Amino acid sequence: MPSDAPSATRVRTNVTSDIREAIMRGDFVPGQRLIEADLTEQFAASRGAVRSALLELAADGLVERVANRGARVRVVPLDEAIEIYEVRMAVEALCAAKAAERIGDAEAEELRSIGSDMRAAVADGDTMRYRQLNQRLHQRIREISGQRTASNVLERLRAQSVRQQFKVATMPGRPQVSLPEHLAIIEAICAGDAEGADRAIRVHLSSVMDAMRKASEN
Amino acid sequence: MPSDAPSATRVRTNVTSDIREAIMRGDFVPGQRLIEADLTEQFAASRGAVRSALLELAADGLVERVANRGARVRVVPLDEAIEIYEVRMAVEALCAAKAAERIGDAEAEELRSIGSDMRAAVADGDTMRYRQLNQRLHQRIREISGQRTASNVLERLRAQSVRQQFKVATMPGRPQVSLPEHLAIIEAICAGDAEGADRAIRVHLSSVMDAMRKASEN
DNA sequence: CCCGCCAATATTGTCAACAATTCCGCCACC
């Protein structure tokens, strides 16, 4: 799936992706109404296309639709965010374990390289870069695991909790906490230690969940 | 979900559910083309409604859509079915563990009652009834677990693999194998043994996966 | 001063016709 085809048939921009990205980027805040007419204008698409997009995004759990009352960006309360993370923990642990079983030398080097970059980003206090590396690490682990279904599920769940994830990632001192957890995950996977990778992922996501709870106490 | 509401507001029957059920029931076989005009006639709905339905079902992973070439019932190859079951294992294990932690006396009695019914159904050789009870057991465990997100994910995955599940369930001698596994799950959950419930679920789903592999060797 | 009704408005849902695309059989041509 080429997310950025160089010159190919991406002439006709996909409205669904546009709206999805707008939501995940935060252009639309949770709870905000998404009125078809407005979106039609904003994205220069037909109403039918907008309708289809909203339908698809509703299936993805990103927007809520109630009959005859339209769509709005779904607001994920804390307890539901926790549930999402509990599922993520189970599925990411599966992916990490599988990745540990299947990893090759080149891929191991790549993961370690991401680890080094993360260390550097934390040392420089570059939170944004760390966030990107974090996402890339998790994505790469999923890819190495070869579990397409698990990847789909995780991608879906991540989209739903991207806001909470952002809140946590930008907490002061948070990178210092999560960096060693990430490095532990990388080491376990590269060592082919499925059991250890499973544990390391769970430790990491537990830590994220704790931080999430703390963040919401404000 | 009342499939046959007696008098309620089910005047306007939902096309999406109808098609979904038709697929899961096997009225449409995997790979079969789903032509909008035909569905329009068959379900007495407008083409727009059918289109929306196909869009939604595609998001659910039940049908495949390619641009300008229409929709067809998605065919799930064995290796993908296995992946689906690996994810199910992870998530159902989570649900079982949570259910074990939260179960009350009334619910425990209900689960045990399902267990007895299953025993009876196997003794009578009533495979269909056993299948129903099986589904109800898993569903009830999800409900008791209180994990909405996990339930959604599982419901989705179950819809995709319902065909394989059927193949396995109707294998001769299969109920005799899975009955004790189910009873073990029930006992662990009722005993409040989260760890044991997790293990029991994994044992059971591993067994299903093995059976699935054998079934596809034909 | 507050509350429930009613019309006006905003918004979504549905429909039918039209445009664009792909598929399939046929025929000329090599």
Added chain:
DNA sequence: GGTGGCGGAATTGTTGACAATATTGGCGGG
């Protein structure tokens, strides 16, 4: 005899107008 183009049919995609439904603000009664 095989191959490549060329219509015609089938099917999906899009558009615009219309119908159905919910929301809002005002108005009169209590």
